Amino acid sequence: MTIPRMAASCPYLLDSIHAFSALHLAAVETDNRASWLDHAARYQSQACAGLSRVLPEMSPQDYEPAFVSSIIIMLFAIGSRVLSLENQPLDPLLVVLEARTLISGPAMLFSRINEGGVDAQLDGWLCAPDTQESLESGKHDDGGWMITRNRGRNPVENTRVLFNLHKDIMTSLARLHLIIDTRKGSDQPIYSDTWQQLQQAIEPWPKIGPHGGPLAWPLFLSDKFSSLLQHGDWVARVLFLHYGIAMRLLCHRWYVRDWGRRLVSATLEQLDEIPPEWEETISWIRRAVARED
Structure with a gap:
């Protein structure tokens, strides 16, 4: 109210x-x-x-x-x-x-x-990192999209698919962290910081978490990372693709839906020849974006 x-x-x-x-x-x-x-x-x-x-x-x-x-x-x-x-x-x-x-x-x-010491009307609502996503979208008026896409799949199965996707994302992020740790050069701190922010955004799911979840991750991006992404840096690309896959965890929200899928697909279309060290990761990302929500 x-x-x-x-x-x-x-x-x-x-x-x-x-x-x-x-x-x-x-x-x-x-x-x-x-x-x-x-x-x-x-x-x-x-x-x-x-x-x-x-x-x-x-x-x-x-x-x-x-x-x-x-x-x-x-x-x-x-x-x-x-x-x-x-x-x-x-x-x-x-x-x-x-x-x-x-x-x-x-x-x-x-x-x-x-x-500012404001007498907040929203006190208690503003800081709610333990708030959980509502995953049973099939029960709501805006759940028809998921029901249509997953005809015959019940809300429990939809939830299981999302939890499996979350597990796969965290596993892939762990592998990516090992690769980033071996990097040398001036960009390595940018990679590490961006990876950490992404991990902190995704790991608490289905809780929102203290950093606002995947939806808020772009807020923490530096200009340097944006420049690396713009110039086709492969570590930056792969980090960004993981963000797109993570947005699929929010597909039950009517204002997100298949946004993550579209973002990943558009990024994959722009990729040139894939370096051997990224072939396994990109292959997983292609499978993840192709799977049903």
Whole structure:
């Protein structure tokens, strides 16, 4: 009840809720998807404009509604790509840089809330690393996508598949860590730091964890890592591909769905000749992205 009460006196937060709600309806009512997407885009535009007017001169009382609105705006950006009627090819690097930019807003506001001594209405809700993902999406109105993709598979089996995928990701990350440890040169610390951040994001699943889970991982990427990825560095590529596979752990969320699969597939399409040391890893990644959720 806290966020709706907050939104009643904060138009940009109410607009962001309306935008995300309309986007959800676009996911559920596929026959009316185009109409709901139009409504969602209009409310999203109003929410972004309203938030941008508040940000330059925020008072402590603005921190929480701005924080919640910025999170919803970020999730909208992810979901709108998933539900878009346009089937445009993905630019994986652009996607992760956009995600980092979008997540930086909520992260900045979260820091202000923690450091500013604000009488938080959301106290107790903001720090919940033990919160678990709801994996039984077949029981909800937005679970039809998974039921369609996995006809005949029950929610228990869906959950087992995701737990097996998580185990496989952690095993592959452990192998990748051994390879990174043998690397020499100035980029080795970048590899190690990025691997650690990725491991910390994925390992707690199905709990969210203290670092926000796979969804928040782009926030921690350095400019140096982004540059390595842009220039086709193989360690950076493989780390990024593991992130894409990890996003498949969130496929039960209606605003994520097959986002991880699409991200990995788009990255694999851009790969040139695969060096022998990465053939086994890339082979596993291809199998992981091809398996049913």
